[in-house]
Amino acid sequence: MAVAEADFRARARKALSDEDLQSALAKAKGGFVDKRANAILDLPEFEALRERGRQIKDHTLAHLDTYLEQFEGNVTRQGGQVHYALDAESARETILGICRDAAAKQVIKAKTMAGEEVGLNEALEAEFETVESDLGEYIIQLAKEPPSHIIAPAVHKTRAQITELFDHHHHQKSGGPLRETPDLVDEARGVLREKFLGADIGISGANFLVAETGTITLVTNEGNADLSTSLPRVHIAIAGVEKLVPSMREVSSMLRLLARSATGQQITAYTTFITGARRPEDLDGPEELHVVLIDNGRTRMLGDEFREMLRCIRCGACMNHCPVYSAIGGHAYGWVYPGPMGAVLTPMFRGLDSSQDLPNACTLNGRCQSVCPVKIRLPYLIRRLRDQSFEQQITGPFARWAIRTWGWLARRPALYQQLTGLMRPALRLFGRGSARRVPLAGAWTAGRDFPLPSGKGTFQQQWREKRGEKRT
Template structure:
């Protein structure tokens, strides 16, 4: 599967809705995630206080970003790491590829990293003479399938067990004939373990960067980050500059929020803090350690008044609770970052002119903000991007005409009430058993689902009738 493009959002959505089993597969995972998160939060009485604390930590770092970046660089170098700076995704990828070529690497292991996907690193490796090996089980699945990730926590959630069985039997050297999950995991382990131990370079992302120690923190359920980082002679971290926290004491509250929000677990299986290259006396570890700090639109978000989005700790809770995402999945967004958080991030990475349609893929019901562990006001940010897109005239002419016509009607109450009454009559003509399957000018809705039929009277007509009845009753008293 080729990655969809953000500018083709409407076409991507139509294709996603046409897939018969996609919605069921997505709901199977997201509904389970919803339930587990709710249980985890109910068992953690201090969750709301922790959210406030997490928000304050992130806001403090964002406000003093220059200070903490300088501190992190100083302390990371003291730990023996080589620190690189990249303004764009292309620059970051070039730095990583140059390091790989410098060490004449042939085999590269990668631990799951959305930043790596964001900067196009996987594509760059695939178009080189080096072998890319994804070590996360879900990333391994989508690499075999040729798919982009569809979720930032569960990248292969769009694939069924039957799909995985076929992929493993076609690609593993010693595939299992069983369809049990435990046997499929063992099949992947047999195929990947030797590659872990013989890779030339390991590349990981980072969940948090600790400014006071220069450490990088990874959070996984499989231990693949540790196996990606420890055996190879060279380790490369790619991380967005917003991953900074002042110290370990500040990372811990965010870790408590991250795992509960992402998977509904109190804590994940593997949380590791990496500190530069192997030192004298160390039993293992890389001989060379590189850290690539990436901007790629993040400082632009600060300048554009979108700094609240930089709080994001990439838990995926907003996607799991998004009614739009649950219907269309991640690929329809055409971006590395789908769902509500992606609809804010993508316009700053790809450009608003390219990704303005994603800002409208939201009902503004506020569920995403309600579950965000660091209180990001996603609906507010999406409204701001919609307003900016409108002011820059990125919206289609038809949309601008409809909104202008609505504004004209809404500013003239009598005309608005007349047109509403006519609209109700028109819709009633096309309704069957309470639903409308087809009607002129509504294909954007009815092509994929039925439209509920309106009440027999408009709101204002019902309001006037009720008010008249109340006044009559008062007079009779």
Template sequence: MKIQSENFAKAAQKAIADADLQSAVSFGTNLAYTKRKSAVFVSGQDHGEQIRQQAAQIKRHALNNLPQLLEQAEQQMQKNGIKVLWAKDAAEANQKVLEIIQQKQAKKVIKSKSMVSEEIAMNDFLEKNGVQVIESDLGEYIIQISGDHPSHIVVPVVHRTKASIRDTLMQKIGMPHTDDAQTMTHFVRGHLRKEFLEADIGISGGNFIIAESGSLCLATNEGNGRMVTSLPPVHIAVVGIEKVIPTLEDYATLTQMLPRSATGQSMAVYTNIINGPRRKDEEDGPQEVYVVFLDNGRSEIYSSGYTEALACIRCGACLNACPVYRVSGGHSYGWVYPGPIGAVVTPLLVGLNKASPLPNASSLCGSCKQVCPVVIDIPRMLLDLRHDLTKQKKSSKTWKIGMYIWAKSNRSEKWYKMTGRLIKASRYLPISKLPGLLKNWTRFREMPQPAAKSFHDIWQDGLKDEDK
């Protein structure tokens, strides 16, 4: 996917003007946000907070021991009969996957949902090399046949209304007219069944890798993940190196937190732990399993001040809670990872110069940190990225002038009082729109009337009242 994060402001304005997108994103994010709250705190506020802290500690511990855990995971997987490969970047990962496909003389691969495969643009690469790729997650399939891109890391079609999905399914795969979502799902399921049976290779991502047992863990709701990893004779999983956790016990905690935070379910409908290819006494399962560990910039993040970003379990809760994502939608972020975590990892993975507006695409309200199941301090990282932007002189002219005036007036009592008086005086001027460099501030809203009394005045009045 071409990186278009520099166009964030324009793309967000377009999204704000799109009534269908607004209603679809608002419905999807509100639903997930509300369901998450009931699911995480189902056994009380304290319990919900404790399990969140526990999940956060597990991921921090895993990151602190990442090199050792990766070695342990590789050894255990090899013992289990899994072939482990390493890829330093997208090109290498795609090439390794293609080589396996070519060795097996495969023509058709079926995929379950994987953000990492979006990150490395695997579908495009394989298709350019003559491989037919079929997405089997319902949302991803709709995206694929529409020639679109996911706009959410859990619900790829959150930006689409039911009616627009119906029209796509009717046009692209001949679905008879229906407005019933379940009937649409059944139709697609029937359509995909034959693809599953014909596929030579199944490709998945992975939610977690358990180092002590060398297991690949997948959580899905549609059962497609289980079919992708068990029906074709070969299964390839492409997984980011940050997905490794130490023990099965750790997995027990994380596998509860992920669906609760993502969709408000106490467990995902299908929770798979894959320990290797089919054994002699087993009737089904793939004959070969490959795991490709992908770096693609993660090592650099690991050794930077942003290591915490690698704790993300891709639940999407921060997207659903973010006031910016909720109106701008995922495509505005211009790459694979949208929302608050996207605003952090996109500049880190593709370079700050290609995603400079993203650290500013946040009101820093803190909702993302509040809902994050592994308590990632996204606002702190956004501020640090803004700091990096300033150091690299990437901030816009308006921003620099605004920050200069703000800093000047806050450093000196004289200036502070003077700007306060000026703002108070402007109360009597009929200003509804700001001019020049400040015009964007009031482009979509009226200029609010300044308060008659400043906070200091009110405070002083309160002190005087106390003295009486």
């Protein structure tokens, strides 16, 4: 992935003034949130289901060695092969090696975030004709951009931009009239159908891996993953080691959570369970199945306080409900995982020193945690990353001084109350309600008004008074 994590602020500022992006984000925002809310209204058991999802994933992570061995044994028994990759480079090398061994020319890809994570496309494109088959991924492949959302990779693109891309790449023209959605979808269907039929290798991710049977689970609405994994003679699936679940019973529960949280569906149009390679009596299906399991930082998380982040099932609900993501889109986050889950995963996978702004691009409002299907405490993890950033002296000297001063003051309640008591009348000089400009707060007032004290006394004084009222 060429995009550098650094300079989040510059990208965020640019995103805020990008009219096309803002128009695309405005269209997407309500859709995801409303669809999920409606799906959950239909399922009173959803809270119990979230708890079950958490229990299943926690259990699996606590027995990851057992399930890895069981999964591998079953895949092998069914004629597939399991490969292990410690890092991005060895994942790419493993996959390139399989493609070379198969004397492949054309590769068709179904959407895989693990593939994005290891920079698979760039490596493949250098040697093979490589085409993304998920419509959103295909659009951004033509645009030479990374995905901006983990389940809707082209959510930042307007119809006008897609029209332009298709006109340019399919018809070598530009400046044509705006095209309707059915027309665009149909054209992509035609172009990609040829690619499906011509490909030697199909590459997919995995939504879940089932240890009990050695099964790869894939969910799509387009059917692209199914064509990618049934037409070519070799199927390669790439997935993080944390994708395991114990059995087919548990994967059924997880699928109920995933579809509702991601797209507000009860189930996706295609939910596919792949176990091993083509059987002797089968009339179709790939002769070879390879599963590439990647670590790339996951086993480190397993051993520390960030283990719960490995429960993540990549539904995207956290970003759909994040005010920061909704304002700046996914690209500003600088790497493949955006939004709240990205604010945790990017520092985990790429290092906090190059992504220290991400945990700070969060208001700690907690919506992400309240919608997370596996109850990951995202705000807590983000706060812990802020702590680490401070402890490791990644936070800048001025901010460190300010935080330390505040910390010193906060531990001395009498002094703290005295000082805030003095601040109140001082701020009152600027008026009531809110002020456009306040000295020393230029960074704040550049984008929004500064709220001024209201009511009688400081917050603490008002709080004491209110509690007093309640008691009597």
